[in-house]
Amino acid sequence: MPYRLRGPTCLSFSGGRTSAYMLRQVLDCNADLSDLIVCFANTGKEHEATLQFVQECGERWNITIVWLEYRDNEQGFEIVDFGTASRNGEPFETIIQKRNYLPNPVTRFCTVEMKIRVMHKYLRSIGWSSEETPIDMMTGIRADEPKRVAKIRTRGSTSESKYATMVLPLADAGVTVHDVGEFWRAQPFDLQLPTINGRTLLGNCDLCFLKGAHQIYSIIATEPARANWWAQMESRVKSKGKFSGNGDRFRSDRPSYQEMRDYSDQQFDMFAEHDEAIECFCGD
Ligand code: SF4
Structure with missing residues (x-):
């Protein structure tokens, strides 16, 4: 049972439909949720609809979602909520100021610093992701994302902690973008952002x-x-x-x-057709 909790588990919620689908499956497959922590790491550059969706999932499904943001302080993060979450890129700007250079496709420090590291710092602050309390880190990567699946499976534990094991229940369950779309079409609420080819x-x-x-x-x-x-x-x-x-x-x-x-108000055709999206570990 890929969605069954094996012990202390952090579910990384990106604010997208795929990870929300994963959350719903975990809630449905486990009567006892005392081992589950759900985290959402906000960069401040998320669309308002994403923040509303995260909030709505928590409220409708009656589950606490811990909202985290990067801070340049001793703790390295702050717990926020829907009302106090940054909306003007403040956490992102702070990490850029600290590094004094920008992330790019090769050096994607934004994901690492604002999401992965922030979640681990929070988990360590409550005694998790430690020798005493090793954890599973549940990430919403689907079966139709084979490159990302392979990369994570090869690594096993996360880069941030040897006490955190990456688990990919959607990949294990063979879930594809089609399944996620079908699920959301049947729900009474949805992320209010359009999709193109999933x-x-x-x-x-x-x-x-x-x-x-x-x-x-x-x-x-x-x-x-x-x-x-x-x-x-x-x-x-x-x-x-x-x-x-x-x-x-x-x-x-x-x-x-x-x-x-x-150039945005002109006929603009300076991008080559082959300039495709790069797979992002921030997740859907
Ligand atoms: S890689 Fe992730 S954190 Fe960085 S800009 Fe893209 S979505 Fe934001």
């Missing part, structure tokens, strides 16, 4: 640099103001002028976010 255009950070170029451009064309924060981060890091490489760009193989914003 992909949520505005899921995770709104203009995440791992999204396909067409996806990014179509978001900017519809809502140009969404590019402002990303452009600001690029120009702020650039103004420090310490870079010989590409540390002041989220993507060196694309126009800057400011350029994309500037």
